[in-house]
Amino acid sequence: MTSFDVLVIGELNVDIILDDIQGFPTVGKEILANELNVTMGSSSAIFASNLSSLGKSVTLAGLIGEDSFSDLIRKSLNGKGVNTDFVTNTNKYSTGLTIVMNYGMDRANVTFPGAMEHQLEKDITDEMLLSSKHMHLSSIFLQKGIKNEAVKLFKRAKKLGLTTSMDPQWDPDENWDLDLEELLPYIDVWMPNVVEFKKITGTDKISTGIEKVKKYSNHIVIKDGINGAHLWENGKLTSKPAFQNSEVADCIGAGDSFDAGFISEFLKGSSMSRCVEVGNIMGAINTLEPGGTAAFANMETVKKIANEKFEFTL
Numbered sequence: 001m002t003s004f005d006v007l008v009i010g011e012l013n014v015d016i017i018l019d020d021i022q023g024f025p026t027v028g029k030e031i032l033a034n035e036l037n038v039t040m041g042s043s044s045a046i047f048a049s050n051l052s053s054l055g056k057s058v059t060l061a062g063l064i065g066e067d068s069f070s071d072l073i074r075k076s077l078n079g080k081g082v083n084t085d086f087v088t089n090t091n092k093y094s095t096g097l098t099i100v101m102n103y104g105m106d107r108a109n110v111t112f113p114g115a116m117e118h119q120l121e122k123d124i125t126d127e128m129l130l131s132s133k134h135m136h137l138s139s140i141f142l143q144k145g146i147k148n149e150a151v152k153l154f155k156r157a158k159k160l161g162l163t164t165s166m167d168p169q170w171d172p173d174e175n176w177d178l179d180l181e182e183l184l185p186y187i188d189v190w191m192p193n194v195v196e197f198k199k200i201t202g203t204d205k206i207s208t209g210i211e212k213v214k215k216y217s218n219h220i221v222i223k224d225g226i227n228g229a230h231l232w233e234n235g236k237l238t239s240k241p242a243f244q245n246s247e248v249a250d251c252i253g254a255g256d257s258f259d260a261g262f263i264s265e266f267l268k269g270s271s272m273s274r275c276v277e278v279g280n281i282m283g284a285i286n287t288l289e290p291g292g293t294a295a296f297a298n299m300e301t302v303k304k305i306a307n308e309k310f311e312f313t314l
Contacts, residue, residue, distance in 0.1 A: 002130065002131060002133050003057070003132070004057045004058060004083065004131055004132040004133070005056040005057045005058065005132065005267055006058045006133070006136055006263065006267070007060075007061060007129065008047060008059070008061070009044070009135065009138075009143075010044020010048075010060065010062055010139055010143070011042050011096060011113075011116035011139045012042050012060075012063070012087070012095070012096060012116060013041050013042045013069075013073075013095065013098050013111065013112075013114070014039070014040060014069040014072055014073065014095065015037075015038070015040070015042075015098050016036070016037075016038050016097065016098070016100065017036070017038070017039065017102065017252070018033035018036060018099070018100065018101045018102065019035035019037065019102045020035050020102070021102065021103050023103065024103060024108060033101070037290060039293075040072060040077070040293070041100070042139070043139045043167065043169050043255075044138040045062075045073065045077060045082075046253040046256040046260075046292035046293055047138055047259050047260050048060045048080075048082045049077065049082055049292075049293045049296070050256065050260040050282070050292070050293055050296045051260040052080050052081040052082050053080060053081070053260075053296035053297065053299065053302065054261070054282075054302065056263075056264055056267060057083075058082050058083065059083035059084075059085065059132060060082055060084060060086060061086035061087065061119070061123070061124055061128055062086075063087075063090060063119040063123075064087060064088070064090070064095045064096075065089065065090060065091070065094040065095040065114060065115050066089050066090070066091045069097065070089055070095045073095065080293065086128050086131075088119075090118070092115075092118070093117075094112075094114040094115065095114055096112060096113050096116040097112045098110065098111040098112075102250050102252070107251070107252070111142070113144075117142070117143065117144045117145060118145050119145050119146060120145040120149070121145070121150070121153045122149075124153060126156065126160060129156060129160050129162060133162060133163065133267065134162055134164065134165070134266075135154075135164050135165075136166070136259070136263060137153070137165075137167075138167045138256070138259075139167070139169040140169070140178070141168065141171040141172065141173070142169070142172070150178075151179065151182045151183050154187060155186055157186070163266075163267075164186060164188050164189075165187065165188060165189040165190070165191060166189075167192065167255070167259050168190075168192050171196075171199070176200045180201070180213050180217075181213075181216050184216050184217045184218070185218070188219060189262070190217065190218075191221045191223070191258075191259055192222060192223070193222065193223040193224070193225075194206065194222050194224045194225070194227075194230075197222050206230060206237070210232050214232065214235070217232070219231070219233050219272060220232040221272075221275075221276060223255050223258055223279075224242075226242050226244070227239075227241075227242065228240050228241040228242040228280055229242075229279060229280055231272055231273065231276050238273070240277055242283070242284065243280055243283075243312065244284070245284045245287050247288060248287045248288075249287060249288060250290050250291070251286075252291055252292050253286055253293065254284075254286045254287055254292075255283065256286075257282040257285065257295075257296070258279040258283040258286075259279065260296075261275075261278040261280075263275075277312075281306050281310060281312050281314070284310060285302060285306065288305070302314065
């Protein structure tokens, strides 16, 4: 008997966010930021939190240290209704940390991986997998202990009857070395953004990348910022426009919020087209507030924002 809708396997870290900086820093010089925010970060935590706010039951498997940052993460996840029974503390490594420097519509990140690199495939037990209907993995390049055994993990999940999804996120080493031919057959929904998709497939066009991987892919969803998102399904590539927001606070977590919206609909059995639309609306709602989770108080609030600001019915 499953207890949760989704098991998220991912990295966990704290974000120290510097907003309204006066240009990007250069070596030997000092600049100022006009705003500071310290909050729970990580793609996985933002996805899990916002998916929970959309009414899905979520548990997360991750590795954190034994420090004040780990306390903040666990408290924040629990406050969003995310189960943390599979979040493990270790005294061997510190909790991960990301410095986020926001400049206009863009940002630069510096990440200290800490404990997030040391969660292993074998740490994800069959008991954990069987607790949920769906498994989502995010930031595979930051999870070095998982990455080389990712095929084995996704194979186990599928064998146990779970549906699966993955958002690869950025590769800090820029090697982009994923064995897509081995991995993608076991991923029901692969969810890179457009830059990640091109980098991982080694192509300069979406259409070229699709041609390269379509033989062994299921569904591919490519997030494309203000251009919306693109869906490859049943041999056809289609696109859905973004919902435009003229009052952007920042774009932190917009892609993760897209993922949360998409997977919330996917679990309902909605059409893939509807899943993309809901993903797009969640990405837009995300940008109304700073950080990745502030705009997602609860499902009723999200429904109201979607209807009143974007004329979209959830």
